[in-house]
Amino acid sequence: MKQIIGIDLGGTTIKGGLIAGEKLVREEVADTRAEEGGEVTLAVLKEVIGRLKTEDTSAIGIGVPSVVDRTRGVVYNVQNIRNWEEIHLKKLLVNEFGLPVHIDNDANCFAKGERIYGVGRxxxxxxxxxxxxxxxxxxxxxxxxxxxxxxxxxxxxxxxxxxxxxxxxxxxxxxxxxxxxxxxxxxxxxxxxxxxxxxxxxxxxxxxxxxxxxxxxxxxxxxxxxxxxxxxxxxxxxxxxxxxxxxxxxxxxxxxxxxxxxxxxxxxxxxxxxxxx
The missing domain is CATH 3.30.420.40 (ATPase, nucleotide binding domain)
Structure with a gap:
């Protein structure tokens, strides 16, 4: 069955899940380490994704509390994470995991989630x-x-x-x-x-x-x-x-x-x- 990784990137915690169909089959939570930010937070994010990824994983979706260039996957001015003023997150994660990566604002993710999984359908x-x-x-x-x-x-x-x-x-x-x-x-x-x-x-x-x-x-x-x-x-x-x-x-x-x-x-x-x- 097709599997997708969903990541809720917050200022306090990074919550990740492996989704099969409409079911959350595995969850990982880690401290964002926002006060350190930069490469430290990026390393935590990669670690969470790495723990969730399987041979059947087909894509990664990430919601961030910030403005996003959706096409290029560039994240700007992430709230409460130090030194995340401009992060080319899509490129970094595609290079790391070799999977399609989709990134958007967390509120947009909520709406999209309702459309796919919730009452918004x-x-x-x-x-x-x-x-x-x-x-x-x-x-x-x-x-x-x-x-x-x-x-x-x-x-x-x-x-x-x-x-x-x-x-x-x-x-x-x-x-x-x-x-x-x-x-x-x-x-x-x-x-x-x-x-x-x-x-x-x-x-x-x-x-x-x-x-x-x-x-x-x-x-x-x-x-x-x-x-x-x-x-x-x-x-x-x-x-x-x-x-x-x-x-x-x-x-x-x-x-x-x-x-x-x-x-x-x-x-x-x-x-x-x-x-x-």
Whole structure:
């Protein structure tokens, strides 16, 4: 059976998996050693791939938290990894392993993973949004990732909003900056019907509604699929989100839009592997 390696390259850990069909058959995790960066992190990445590679491995997909020249496989300005301002990663790994290598932004990988392995397979046009420390996005059009010039489309979190940008209100910053806590702690308390926590989630839902409005006005997708740690709390802010979407100028667009929660396990690994399709 055809096997693909998917690599989720993060600032803290490198998570890799060997995928056979739609099944994760082996997983490897290593410290990125981001503070050392450069050749050290590259060596860790190669080691993880080497442990996963078999005679049946046909390709390698890698998701990175940065801007990527997809054609040349050049990675620019990787967040939180020292001295990774311009890495010709595709060339380095093709020379090392002799396999096709596909590289993209991690949010694009999430969207592609949903299209191949997740609920996104039911839609030709949708937006995948990751809600975590940041807010990343990937756009699927006609079943494929949107072909853009600089790998920058879908970054809705960077759009101006109130006194900052959407990411400050829709990512983990919202909870830490305004309430000195985490989304996880708020969700736990809200699940126990804590009045203050429920109020925080209601406020958060208002900001997510603003994000949804911007997505619909820009892309008008069939669906928006939320992933990431905060997305697990969608049932706690869904009602507030829809309440604040009621003022949208084109109500039929909201009525037809499906807003879903990702059901993928290992989304980073699967998303990177999906680049190989």
């Amino acid at each position: 039911n839609f030709e046009n949708f937006v995948g949004i990751t809600l975590g420390t940041g807010v990343g996005g990937g756009i699927i059009q006609r079943g494929e990732l949107l072909s853009d010039a600089n790998c920058g489309s879908g970054e809705f979190g960077e759009m101006p909003y109130l006194d900052g940008i959407l990411e400050q209100y829709c990512g983990s910053f919202f909870f830490s900056t305004n309430y000195g806590t985490t989304g996880y702690e708020v969700a736990l308390k809200a699940g126990e019907n804590d009045k203050e926590a429920l109020g925080i989630m209601h406020e958060y839902g208002k900001h997510i509604a603003a994000l949804v409005k911007m997505i619909v006005l820009t892309v008008d997708p069939q669906a928006i699929i939320f992933g990431g740690a905060i997305a697990r709390s969608l049932p706690l802010f869904r009602d507030s989100m829809y309440e604040h979407l009621s003022s949208f100028p084109y109500p039929n667009s909201i009525k037809k839009l499906q807003i879903l929660q990702s059901e993928l396990n290992h989304p980073g690994i699967l998303g990177a592997a999906a680049l190989c399709y």
